[in-house]
Amino acid sequence: MSESPLLKLSGLEQVFDTRKGPVAAVGGVDLEVKAGKVLCLVGESGCGKTTTARAAAGITRPTSGAVEFRGKSLTEMNAAERTDYRRSVQYIHQDPYAALNPTRTVFSTLTAGLKRHGLVKGRAEARAKAADLLRLVDLTPPESYLDSYPHQLSGGQRQRVNVARSLAMDPKLLICDESTSMLDVSIRVSLLNTLGRLRDELDVGFLFITHDLAVAKYFAWDGEIAVMYLGKVVEHGPTPEVIGNPQHPYTKALIGAVCEPDPDLAKANRSTEQLRSAEIPSLHDLPAGCAFHPRCPAFEPGLCDGERPLLQLASRRNVACHVVARDRVPVDDRTLTFDAVPGSRRPEPESAI
Known part of the structure; x- marks a missing residue:
């Protein structure tokens, strides 16, 4: 239990x-x-x-x-x-x-x-x-x-x-x-x-x-990360999973903005798709559908600007994204736990912050 x-x-x-x-x-x-x-x-x-x-x-x-x-x-x-x-x-x-x-x-x-x-x-x-x-x-x-x-x-x-x-x-x-x-x-x-x-x-x-995701990575490596955007949690799961294999486009954008001392990882981060807009929507006038869709590089008309996505299981974490929900590979959600990923290593201070 x-x-x-x-x-x-x-x-x-x-x-x-x-x-x-x-x-x-x-x-x-x-x-x-x-x-x-x-x-x-x-x-x-x-x-x-x-x-x-x-x-x-x-x-x-x-x-x-x-x-x-x-x-x-x-x-x-x-x-x-x-x-x-x-x-x-x-x-x-x-x-x-x-x-x-x-x-x-x-x-x-x-x-x-x-x-x-x-x-x-x-x-x-x-x-x-x-x-x-x-x-x-x-x-x-x-x-x-x-x-x-x-x-x-x-x-x-x-x-x-x-x-x-x-x-x-x-x-x-x-x-x-x-x-x-x-x-x-x-x-x-x-x-x-x-x-x-x-x-x-x-x-x-x-x-x-x-x-700062670098601070979160270092301090919560054996815990969980919940990513918020405009008042809602858009991704939530074990820290090694969220950092090592982000699913939501917003989480990917946050990780891409972290300074990375490893040249290969830094190059990979820079090669990811750029946000469509740097402007954050106003809470007084939130966009229809997914609130992130005006900035999202994975935006699909008719899908992302319709209904608001629900936070649901996907690849050992919860994600609120229509594209991820549509494209995710089915897994046995009964095995989902938010414990640290087996075999994962805690980052060293100089590589995390």
């Missing part, structure tokens, strides 16, 4: 009212995150990744659909269950400069939640706990950082403090919203390795938001 998910999104929709009318930022998303596993949500800016993450974290209430934590819908939780959810699901923001209060020391930042929930007694215990948290994220010796203010830290150190703060509540799920995008490459790899160690040692699940 498969393990039950920590987090489950079912038919999640988020509609915002604007001067030009309602805008569906997220248009029906179904995702699951299990303990100790990584789900990367990938796509261009404005595709709905952060809106999905904020709903999953309970920061915003979705227009429709359900967010479940350990099998219980957020809307049906009592006060005690809601408190447990708030402590178990922590959010790491993108900007390490804006996420920390400039008037608080690192010690004050790390212990605010501990004091609020009565998890420490006295200053000595709080200071010892804060020091342990800094060691977890490789900020050592902790005495060098506890009494520092954010402006005295580098970007990488600030983001590690953000991670340490999220770990203070002993979380079961971390939602990382572009948490490495503003860091230098060397610091990015180091932080990803730290997060990976926490995942393995503490069995923490991750909903990892990124626009």
Whole structure:
């Protein structure tokens, strides 16, 4: 029997009212995150990744659909269950400069939640706990950082403090919203390795938001990738399958845009068909049929601009594409799993980022 998910999104929709009318930022998303596993949500800016993450974290209430934590819908939780959810699901923001209060020391930042929930007694215990948290994220010796203010830290150190703060509540799920995008490459790899160690040692699940498929490839190699486009998931499956054998034209375009150090692979990526248009359609006026068809190199009139494609099984992953659905080779879908592909190798940092 498969393990039950920590987090489950079912038919999640988020509609915002604007001067030009309602805008569906997220248009029906179904995702699951299990303990100790990584789900990367990938796509261009404005595709709905952060809106999905904020709903999953309970920061915003979705227009429709359900967010479940350990099998219980957020809307049906009592006060005690809601408190447990708030402590178990922590959010790491993108900007390490804006996420920390400039008037608080690192010690004050790390212990605010501990004091609020009565998890420490006295200053000595709080200071010892804060020091342990800094060691977890490789900020050592902790005495060098506890009494520092954010402006005295580098970007990488600030983001590690953000991670340490999220770990203070002993979380079961971390939602990382572009948490490495503003860091230098060397610091990015180091932080990803730290997060990976926490995942393995503490069995923490991750909903990892990124626009960078290279980062997704490195961090979620043993997990899954869900590719979003204009509020919908267009491809979802095991990371080695999605990266190594993409099916949706949009996923292929994203992979083709990644800088590839291997000359042969770089040449192959450049030789792929170019997008028909670089312009992203407006959410106020989505095209008929597949929303990607105005840009899609595989566009077929009468097929792609008719009905919206459904997310369905194809080659060990789910794909929303009329052309793929028509041309796919039949497989035994009963064998479909989203576990890591047997025999696949985790990419090295220098080849992934």
